[in-house]
Every structure is written in structure tokens, then in C-alpha cells.
Amino acid sequence: MDDTVRHLAFTSEQLEDWDTRLLIFLRTVITSARQLTIEIDLSGLPPGAKRLLSLSEAVPEKTTYAKSAQDFLVTRIGRTAINLFAKIQETATFTGEIILAFVNLLIGKSPFRARDFFYFVQACGAESLPIVSLIAVLVGVILSFVGAVQLQMFGAQIYVANLVGLGMVLEMGALMSGVIVAGRIGAAYAAQLGTMQVNEEIDALRTIGISPVGFLVLPRMLALMLMLPLLCIYADIMGILGGSVIGVTMLDLSLIEYLEQTRKTLHLSQCGQGLLKSSVFGVLIGYAGCLRGMQCGRSALAVGEATTSAVVTSIVLIVVSDSIITFIINS
Amino acid sequence: MTISAPAITVKALTMAYGSFVLQRDLNFTIAQGDIFVIMGGNGCGKSTLLRHMLGLKPPASGSIWYGEENFWELPDDGQARILRKTGILYQTGALWSSMTLAENIALPLLHYTDLPPAIIRELVSFKLSLVGLAGFEEFYPAELSGGMRKRASLARAIALDPDFLFFDEPSAGLDPISARILDELILELRESLGATLIIVTHELASIYAIATNSVFLDANSKTMLATGNPKTLLRECTNATVVNFLTRGTGNREVRTV
Numbered sequence A: 001m002d003d004t005v006r007h008l009a010f011t012s013e014q015l016e017d018w019d020t021r022l023l024i025f026l027r028t029v030i031t032s033a034r035q036l037t038i039e040i041d042l043s044g045l046p047p048g049a050k051r052l053l054s055l056s057e058a059v060p061e062k063t064t065y066a067k068s069a070q071d072f073l074v075t076r077i078g079r080t081a082i083n084l085f086a087k088i089q090e091t092a093t094f095t096g097e098i099i100l101a102f103v104n105l106l107i108g109k110s111p112f113r114a115r116d117f118f119y120f121v122q123a124c125g126a127e128s129l130p131i132v133s134l135i136a137v138l139v140g141v142i143l144s145f146v147g148a149v150q151l152q153m154f155g156a157q158i159y160v161a162n163l164v165g166l167g168m169v170l171e172m173g174a175l176m177s178g179v180i181v182a183g184r185i186g187a188a189y190a191a192q193l194g195t196m197q198v199n200e201e202i203d204a205l206r207t208i209g210i211s212p213v214g215f216l217v218l219p220r221m222l223a224l225m226l227m228l229p230l231l232c233i234y235a236d237i238m239g240i241l242g243g244s245v246i247g248v249t250m251l252d253l254s255l256i257e258y259l260e261q262t263r264k265t266l267h268l269s270q271c272g273q274g275l276l277k278s279s280v281f282g283v284l285i286g287y288a289g290c291l292r293g294m295q296c297g298r299s300a301l302a303v304g305e306a307t308t309s310a311v312v313t314s315i316v317l318i319v320v321s322d323s324i325i326t327f328i329i330n331s
Numbered sequence B: 001m002t003i004s005a006p007a008i009t010v011k012a013l014t015m016a017y018g019s020f021v022l023q024r025d026l027n028f029t030i031a032q033g034d035i036f037v038i039m040g041g042n043g044c045g046k047s048t049l050l051r052h053m054l055g056l057k058p059p060a061s062g063s064i065w066y067g068e069e070n071f072w073e074l075p076d077d078g079q080a081r082i083l084r085k086t087g088i089l090y091q092t093g094a095l096w097s098s099m100t101l102a103e104n105i106a107l108p109l110l111h112y113t114d115l116p117p118a119i120i121r122e123l124v125s126f127k128l129s130l131v132g133l134a135g136f137e138e139f140y141p142a143e144l145s146g147g148m149r150k151r152a153s154l155a156r157a158i159a160l161d162p163d164f165l166f167f168d169e170p171s172a173g174l175d176p177i178s179a180r181i182l183d184e185l186i187l188e189l190r191e192s193l194g195a196t197l198i199i200v201t202h203e204l205a206s207i208y209a210i211a212t213n214s215v216f217l218d219a220n221s222k223t224m225l226a227t228g229n230p231k232t233l234l235r236e237c238t239n240a241t242v243v244n245f246l247t248r249g250t251g252n253r254e255v256r257t258v
């Protein structure tokens, strides 16, 4: 625009129809016209458009929520650090509350409901069996395939039984049942508790003096800690059976031979190692799921984030703790 | 119990989420037997104020007194003793979704009393019939309409015959008739329980009909603009924002109740 423009007016007699795009165009024009201190005359516009334009200018500034869009890098780092510190504090409080609730349970002062506990036992245990069976059998099959290809070259197919047996009992049984339960149960815990947080159900418990940790978290965690080792044993057995199917059908071993070889390989201490791992996983999955649920914000979006984060946290914790335990035991 | 003894006193209260201050310097008194209304626009911090009074969120600064006791300085069992005397109707209802209505109402009773199951069952169906939900014992909250859920959680709030009843927008989402019935129910509860009621509401009709005292929070100035009987405020208050709210933006200072 050159400097000689003094006056801006509109005419709309020819205009048959218009929509919001016209308003956006007009607003851009008007804003730049104002900057150049050009006089604006809106009288030629369709009356509806004129009203909408003035409405869009009348929207008051948001005063209730003062989130600044752009911060300096240092401010952001500082804020992240403060948030991190608050998170750590929250986590520590939660851990303390769990221990306290557990002590209360032992001295019989907990709001713990046996019915809830058995409900979660069923959800973690019985209802996980089909998927654990499937995955464990397939893992046994995969292990024995991988072993068979190598061992057949030396005519040592019988050692496939060792490989599958040890692989399942030491590692894969605990790991696979842990990952499945993290996905099935850890996620469900986070979603349930998160939704209860959104619906103020947890506040409602607090205000009638019931500790949400004792009432909601403890039965969930205990059920998981009890059922995961059992699932692990079950997965071990299914995996060995899966391996034996390959042994019998493809390696010309008899079922008795295969199982006998497995029995000779496995010692009780090795089963113990797998059980130890799955007990630790049980605590970690229950902890991660419940922690994320209790930390959940007050929106549907936050519940989704809590669920995802529960699964990711559980799986990371499972793998890390698995390697730490393996390292300690073998060194 | 003298009628005008201060039941709850809020002193120099500041509410904040992190560094985001909602309200500062709140001072008001709720007397025994009051129907106290907390008013203000959306997002000015009314629900948060209730959370402070109910022990769910410690204040950024200032204090809340129940009688002669500073709530946030009390040890846990002292706070529990006060909370035992409160009942809350949450903005969203907040019934425990994994339990039936009967279990929802029975839980506070089971937690705080040693009553035998038969009596608890009778108390539960009595409270449910008070709010017009007789026969709904075995329903889950998800099987009820929004208004029925509100009423059910009112039944839970009065399960322990509390001295202090807190309501967060009790009539939001109710049809006009139900809202009116709820108002009457609230009034009757006060008569029969002798409770002090603290209500967050936007319903001007209910405010004039039932409130005996009130406080007005404002989001822009981040503090309270007035406290007192709403009818008196309507006649005498000089603050433009308060008058605007109380007259629904018309400036007409006549009390209109339904």
C-alpha cells in the first residue's frame, strides 16, 4: 500500500454468499490498515459479517491461565528440573505409602477388601493363561528351531532339549510372562486408577479417611506379585512342551528321550533363578502401573499417557532388572 | 451449639497451582448452621477452595480453622476426626465405579462404625429412599443417568450424618424440576441434620432461595470481592463485577426467585 491511501471502505452489493474465510481476510486487511492509520469504514459490509467481526474483537484476554508460550532456554531447563524434583518426591512418597499400607495390612488395620484381591488374582492369573500359553509355546518352538539348525550340524540334536529347557527356565519364561502381564495388567491398573483420579473417586476415598493406597493399590500389587511367579512356572512348562513338539516332529527324538534330557539338565536352583526374576518383575509391574495411575492428571488424555507410560516403564524396568539379576547371579 | 459460633474460618488464604496463583488473601467466616454459597466465574478457583477445606490440597499460605483448630496444622488423626464430620458431593459425582450404589453408601459406614451388616443395609436403603432412589441398591453408577448419579452421591455424602456438607455445583446437569427438588432436599437436610452447608453454585435462583451467607471470588483481581448474605449484597454491594454477576448482567436489583 502506498502512503496516499487515506480511507478504506467496502462494498458488498454484488456479494451473494460469504463464509468465515471472508472474515479472516477482512481481519487481516483491517489489522494492517490500522497499523498504517488508515481510516476504516465498515458500513458497506453485510450486517452479519460486521457483527461477527466486532464479536471476534470483543473476546476478552484470557486472564485465568497465564501460560507463556515462549520461554528462554534457561527457564525451560529450570522448570524441567523443578518438575523432575517434584516427580522424584512424589515417587518416594508413593513408595513410603505402599510400605505403610503393607504394614497396616499385617497388623490388620487396612481397608483391604478380600473380594477385590480375588478379583485381581483372577484377572492376572486365570485370564492371562490363554495368551501366556500361546506365547510360551511359540517361544519354545522358536528356541528349538534356532538350536536345531546349529546342533544338527554336529549331530547333537538331543541338546536342543538343554537349550530350550535352560532358555525357558532361566530367562524366557519370566521375561515373556512379565512382558505379557505388563501389557495386560500393568496397563489396566494405570487406566483404572487414572480414570478414578479423573472422576474424583480417589479424592472421595481420601476424604472419608480411607487410604487409596491401602484400598486400591495394595490388592492390585499383591495379586500381581502372587500370580506372576505362578504364570512364570506355567510359561516354563508350556515352552518346554513347545520345544518338544519340534524335537519329536523334526529331529526324530522320542518324547520320553526329550523330556528325560530336559530333566537331567535342569536343577532346582535354576528354576529358582527364574522364579526370583518373575517375583521381582511382579513388584515392578504392579508398582509402575499403580504409580502412573495415581500420578495421572485430570483428563482423558492424561489417562492415555499414564497407560502408555505404565507399559513402557514396566518393560524398561523388566529388562534392566533382568540384566542386573543375571549379572549378579553369574559373577 | 449456638447458632452464630464460627464453624469454619478462612484466614489470609492463598491458593496456587505451582507458581500460578488462583486467589490470594481470602478471609471469611462460615457460621454454624449457615448455608454458605461460594460464587464466581468459571475457573476462579471454587473447586480448589473446597479441596483446601477438605484436606485434599494444602494451601500455598494462610490457614483454615474448624472451630478452634487449625486444620492444616493438625496431625493426621486430628484431620481424620474433622473429615469424619464432613460429607461431600463432588462436581462429577465421584461414585466409586467398581461398586454398586449400596456398597458406595455402605463404605463410609463400614469404615467409621462397627454397625452390624443388617443395620448398615437398612441405613443404606433409607438414605437411598431419601434421595428418591429406593430400589436402586444393586445398580452400578454406570447404569444411572447423570442426575441420578448426583442424587446417589448425595446419599453417600449424608451417609455419616455429617455436620458439614460440601456441594460442588449440585444442580449442574439437572432439569429445572429436579434442581428445585434438590434445593428443597438440601434445605430439609439442614433442618434435620443441623448441618452447615457449603455450596458452590451458579444457580442464582437457588442462591437467593437458600443462601444465608456467601463469598464472591473473582478471577481477574485474583481475590474475593465480597462476602455476606447474597440478598443484602444484591441491594447494597457497590462492586460492579459482583452486581453484574448477581443480576445476570442486567443491573436490575430485584430479587427474583422461582
Ligand SMILES: Nc1ncnc2c1ncn2[C@@H]1O[C@H](COP(=O)(O)OP(=O)(O)OP(=O)(O)O)[C@@H](O)[C@H]1O
Residues within 6 Å of the ligand: A064, A065, B017, B022, B040, B041, B042, B043, B044, B045, B046, B047, B048, B049, B091
Ligand atoms: N491440577 C491442576 N493443575 C494446574 N492448574 C489447575 C489444576 N486444577 C485446576 N487448575 C486451574 O485452576 C483454576 C481453577 O480451577 P477450579 O476447578 O478450582 O475452578 P472452578 O472455580 O471450580 O471452576 P468451575 O466453575 O468451572 O467449576 C483453573 O483455571 C484451572 O485451569
Ligand SMILES: [Mg+2]
Residues within 6 Å of the ligand: B046, B047, B048, B091, B168
Ligand atoms: Mg469447579
